Amino acid sequence: MTKRPLATMAAALALMSGPAEAAGELFLYNWSDYIPPALLQKFEQDTGIKVTLDVYDSNETLLAKLQAGAAGYDVVVPSSYMVKIMIDDGLAEKIDVNQMPNFKNVGALFTDPPFDDGRAYSAPYLWGTTGFTYDSARVPGGKLDESWQSLFQPVDALKGQIAMLNDEVEVYNAGAYYVGVPKCTEDPKEAQKILDALLAQKPAVAMYQSDGTHDRMAAHEVIAHHQWNGASHRTREKLATAVYVYPREGLTFWQDNLVVPKGAPHLDNAKTFINWMMAPENIAEASNFTGYMNAIEGADKFMDEALIKDPAVAMPAQYADRLRPDQDCSPAARELRNKVWTKLKK
Amino acid sequence: MRARSGQAWLILPASLVIILFMLLPLGLMAYVSILEKGLNGGVVWGSHTTEAYLSFAFERDLDDSLVLNTDYLQIFARSFGLSAITTILCLLLSLPTAFYMALQPERTRNGLIFLVTIPFWTNLLVRNYAWILLLRNGGLIDGLLRDAGLSSGSLNLLYSNTAIVLGLTYTFLPFMVLPIYASLEKLDVRLVEAAFDLGANRWQALRRVVLPLAMPGIVAGCILVFVPALGAYVTPELLGGGKSLMIGNLIQGQFGSARNWPFGAALAFALLAIVLLAMLVYLLRFRQAPAGAAP
Numbered sequence: 001m002t003k004r005p006l007a008t009m010a011a012a013l014a015l016m017s018g019p020a021e022a023a024g025e026l027f028l029y030n031w032s033d034y035i036p037p038a039l040l041q042k043f044e045q046d047t048g049i050k051v052t053l054d055v056y057d058s059n060e061t062l063l064a065k066l067q068a069g070a071a072g073y074d075v076v077v078p079s080s081y082m083v084k085i086m087i088d089d090g091l092a093e094k095i096d097v098n099q100m101p102n103f104k105n106v107g108a109l110f111t112d113p114p115f116d117d118g119r120a121y122s123a124p125y126l127w128g129t130t131g132f133t134y135d136s137a138r139v140p141g142g143k144l145d146e147s148w149q150s151l152f153q154p155v156d157a158l159k160g161q162i163a164m165l166n167d168e169v170e171v172y173n174a175g176a177y178y179v180g181v182p183k184c185t186e187d188p189k190e191a192q193k194i195l196d197a198l199l200a201q202k203p204a205v206a207m208y209q210s211d212g213t214h215d216r217m218a219a220h221e222v223i224a225h226h227q228w229n230g231a232s233h234r235t236r237e238k239l240a241t242a243v244y245v246y247p248r249e250g251l252t253f254w255q256d257n258l259v260v261p262k263g264a265p266h267l268d269n270a271k272t273f274i275n276w277m278m279a280p281e282n283i284a285e286a287s288n289f290t291g292y293m294n295a296i297e298g299a300d301k302f303m304d305e306a307l308i309k310d311p312a313v314a315m316p317a318q319y320a321d322r323l324r325p326d327q328d329c330s331p332a333a334r335e336l337r338n339k340v341w342t343k344l345k346k
Numbered sequence: 347m348r349a350r351s352g353q354a355w356l357i358l359p360a361s362l363v364i365i366l367f368m369l370l371p372l373g374l375m376a377y378v379s380i381l382e383k384g385l386n387g388g389v390v391w392g393s394h395t396t397e398a399y400l401s402f403a404f405e406r407d408l409d410d411s412l413v414l415n416t417d418y419l420q421i422f423a424r425s426f427g428l429s430a431i432t433t434i435l436c437l438l439l440s441l442p443t444a445f446y447m448a449l450q451p452e453r454t455r456n457g458l459i460f461l462v463t464i465p466f467w468t469n470l471l472v473r474n475y476a477w478i479l480l481l482r483n484g485g486l487i488d489g490l491l492r493d494a495g496l497s498s499g500s501l502n503l504l505y506s507n508t509a510i511v512l513g514l515t516y517t518f519l520p521f522m523v524l525p526i527y528a529s530l531e532k533l534d535v536r537l538v539e540a541a542f543d544l545g546a547n548r549w550q551a552l553r554r555v556v557l558p559l560a561m562p563g564i565v566a567g568c569i570l571v572f573v574p575a576l577g578a579y580v581t582p583e584l585l586g587g588g589k590s591l592m593i594g595n596l597i598q599g600q601f602g603s604a605r606n607w608p609f610g611a612a613l614a615f616a617l618l619a620i621v622l623l624a625m626l627v628y629l630l631r632f633r634q635a636p637a638g639a640a641p
Contacts, residue, residue, distance in 0.1 A: 060387065060602040067388040085386050160502065166588040168603040207505040207587025221482055331385055338604040339405075339417075345591045346417045346424075 026051045026269045029062065029073040031256070034126075036289035043276060049269050058167075066091050066261055074270040077256050081328035083122050084115040086259060093260040095271055097123045102278035110255070110295035114325075123274045124295035126230075126286060127255035129246065129315070129323065130170050133217060133232040134224040137241040144224070148178035148247045151224060152201045159204040161223040163216060166208035168341045169326075170252065171198065174226060175340075177249040177324070184329035191336040198344050208345075217242060230291035232312040244312030246319040253323035255295070372618075379611035387605035398612035418596070418613070425592045428507060428582075429575035432514040433522075436571045437564065439515070440522040444563075445556070447523075448530035459527070462520050470517065474584045477513050478504060481585070505587030513581040518574065522567035529563030530556075565628055573621050593617055 028040075032055040040051040054073070056062050059082040066076070066086070078086060086092040097103060098111075098119045110124045132151055136142045140157050144150040151174070154162055164171055175198045176183035181190040206222050213231045216222055218238035227235070232244040258277060260270045277283055283294040284302030293313055300308055307313050315323075329337065379398050381389040405415040447458045465473060480486050481504040488501050503509060533556065541551040557564075579594035586592075591599075593613065600610030 058602055060605060063387055063605075064601060067384075067386075089386055166583070168599065202589070205589070207589065209588055219482075220484060334605065338599070338606070341599070341603075342417050342421075342591070342596070345589065345595075346420045 024048070024050055026266055026273055027054065027072060027074045028052065028273070029054050029056065029065075029076045031055060031077060032057060034077065034256075034286075034290055036285055039282065039285045039289070042282070042285075043273065046276065047269075047272055049272065051273075072265060073261055074264040074266045075273055076259055076261055077125055078122075078259055079254050079256050079326060080113060080115045081326055083257050083259055084328060086261070087116060087121055091262055092121045093262050093264060093267065093270075094120050095260050095267075095274070096120055097274065100271070100275040100278065102275045105278050105280060105296045105298060107295045107297050113255070116257075122257035122259045123278055125256045125258050125277070125283075126290060126292035126294050127253070128229045128292045130165075130173070130226070130228055130252045130254070131232075131245050131247060132224055133227045133235055133242050133244050133312075135217065135220070135239060135241050136243050138220075138223045144243075144245065146245050146248050148174060148249050150245070150247075151226065152178050152197055154201075154204050154224070158223055160206050162201075162205050162226075163213070163222040163224070164201075164205055164208045164226040165213075165228075166210045168337060170226070171208070171344075172337050172340060173252050173326075177247065177251065180249065183324075184327060184333040186330060186332045186336065188336060191340055195340045195343055198340070202344065214238065228292075229312045233291035233307065233310050236310060236312065237306070244310075246315070246322050248322060250322055250324045252326050254326040375611045375614060379608050379615055381608050383606050383608050387607065389607050395608075398606075398608040401609055402612060402616060421591050421596050422593060422616075424590060425576055428511055428514065428592065429572050429578075431511050432518065432575045433568050433572045435511065435515045436519050436522040437568065439519060440526050440567065441560075441564075444523050444526035444530050444560075447527050448533065455531070459524070462523050465516075465520065470580055471584075473517065474513055474580055477509070477516070477585055481509055481512075504585065505589060507586065507590070509585040509587075510582050510592075513585040514575050514578055517578075517581065518571040521570040521574075525566040525570065526560055526563040529560045533559050565631075569624060569628055573624065576621070577617060 026049050028035075028051050030053060034055075035053070037053075040053065044050050056065070059079050062076055062078055063082060063085065067089075083092070100123075103111075103119070103123075106119075106124060110127075112118055113122075116122045132148075134144050134150070136144075138157075140155060150158075151162060151164075164174075172194060173183045175194040176185070179193045179197050181187075181193055185191055209216070213225050213227050214234040214237075217225050217227075217235040225235075227244070229244055232242065236242040236244075258274045260267065260274070264270050277286075278296055280296050280298040281302045283296045284299040286292075287294050287299065288302075288304050288307060291307065291313060293315075378389055380394050380396060381391065382393040382395050382397070384390050400412065401415075402418050403415065404412040406412065443462075447455055447462075450458065478485075482488070483502065483504070485504075487503065491501065537555055537559070538551055541555045546554065576592075577594045578592060579598060582588075582590070582592040582595055588595075597610050597613045597617075600606045600613065604610075
């Protein structure tokens with residue numbers, strides 16, 4: 001730390017300026033469109049702490065910013081595998097979430113995740129799955145098989161009417177589930193299988209796009225869309241015939257978490273915020289806004305009826321064994337993945 | 347002498363900005379490109395390697411030998427191709443436009459320049475989204491043609507290389523019109539009249555008098571279009587549907603999901619080198635204004 005005289009000085013100054021300064025502010029760095037502004041106002045009313053929101057579009061953007069030392073954030077929202085990287089690289093502050101008063105509300109499935117033993121560093125935010133959605137009014141027979149094959153070997157009516165996410169990890173993982181190889185494979189032959197499947201699918205793909213997926217479905221631009229389940233719920237709000245598919249080969253299940261980066265300027269406020277977000281009535285607002293499930297018991301009482309009844313959001317129990325947790329791959333596996341992505345788009 | 351040193355001060359703020367915000371970051375980037383990549387992204391400071399530059403054209407085989415890999419070269423080639431087509435289209439559209447503008451009375455000219463610059467008032471992202479609404483199946487163009495009975499079914503205009511070129515041409519057109527206009531505006535009409543008097547027909551007058559005089563503007567316009575088009579990021583992503591990468595998207599991916607900063611930096615440098623080369627050619631060729639352009 002001696003190499004960072006400026007940071008040390010800043011920290012010392014922050015200490016000297018005392019609690020008056022610390023009472024007022026919180027810098028939240030979150031995914032875009034991922035928390036309702038009204039909820040932040042409610043937090044300010046409850047606690048007197050004013051939240052400043054900044055947004056990012058991928059875990060890697062977050063990581064790059066934290067690695068570059070551009071801190072100044074009090075709370076960030078990494079996905080599970082990124083939590084592990086942050087802990088391993090010493091980028092996360094140990095805040096003992098499991099000792100917080102509202103931790104008792106966390107659902108049993110989420111109290112001891114593999115990426116953060118016993119929840120010392122992270123609190124659960126929202127979770128979801130990455131499957132696909134189709135418009136049942138415009139597919140032959142009104143139904144597609146619950147399989148990635150429906151996307152990777154589409155019937156004629158769907159050719160050129162499919163959109164995939166423009167996300168290296170999600171597209172690669174979908175391909176891996178479809179051809180049945182581990183998504184973190186280090187074997188070039190297995191990666192080749194994934195590439196072959198993606199290349200064979202490409203002529204039928206209208207576009208790779210991660211933004212505005214629900215608008216695209218609602219505007220009838222495509223018939224099927226590789227999609228996050230919350231976006232699928234928002235699709236269904238505008239397009240009643242939209243159906244979300246949990247493919248039987250498996251689909252990624254991810255969860256995002258509230259974490260305090262090392263050296264956060266307002267540590268106490270960050271803890272206050274995280275505890276506050278684990279209250280059912282608060283996290284429910286985040287779910288209502290984004291269409292994603294939360295991990296807090298009792299939150300469903302405060303959630304919209306349409307959300308709880310949508311099978312895309314409240315997963316029917318029979319699909320539970322299709323979920324595959326996301327994971328961080330080894331550098332060798334990541335290199336293979338990026339090669340496949342580049343070859344797919346060269 | 348005093349006047350001179352006084353003038354030197356004038357350029358100090360600009361020099362500082364260039365050193366602080368361009369040369370320093372560029373130097374940092376150059377350094378990152380020869381570092382080893384970190385396990386979870388970032389770089390390992392102090393550990394040097396040329397791997398990033400090698401992986402531009404080669405990849406390590408299983409036995410660690412280098413084999414040729416043309417993936418990245420193909421992406422560069424596509425970027426160059428699309429940028430070249432964009433430049434040519436811009437040139438074809440701009441020449442007559444700029445010529446027309448230069449021939450108008452002064453007041454009209456100012457109005458026309460104003461019209462050319464209007465697109466700059468809107469954010470690039472918004473303009474690209476507007477093209478999506480225009481081009482997409484069931485969008486304005488598709489719908490109109492179908493209603494007019496000129497096409498049946500979907501045109502599939504959007505999410506193709508055609509859409510990328512269209513978007514780039516639209517975006518960069520003013521960069522071509524304005525320099526050509528600037529050089530044509532100074533054109534001495536009497537030279538054209540003299541050409542006619544000496545028996546030149548319209549084509550000859552255009553080719554041998556007007557075009558040479560407009561050449562500095564044409565070259566400047568071509569560079570102003572070609573270079574930014576090479577690094578375009580938003581347009582290929584939105585209008586190309588993310589189906590084929592251009593250099594900008596490739597570089598972004600290296601800093602994002604690939605977590606390979608050195609390679610991203612090396613790619614950026616390869617692009618910079620090519621751009622500098624183009625500028626060098628321009629400077630050598632047009633160090634002096636072509637004969638006849640000087641008053």
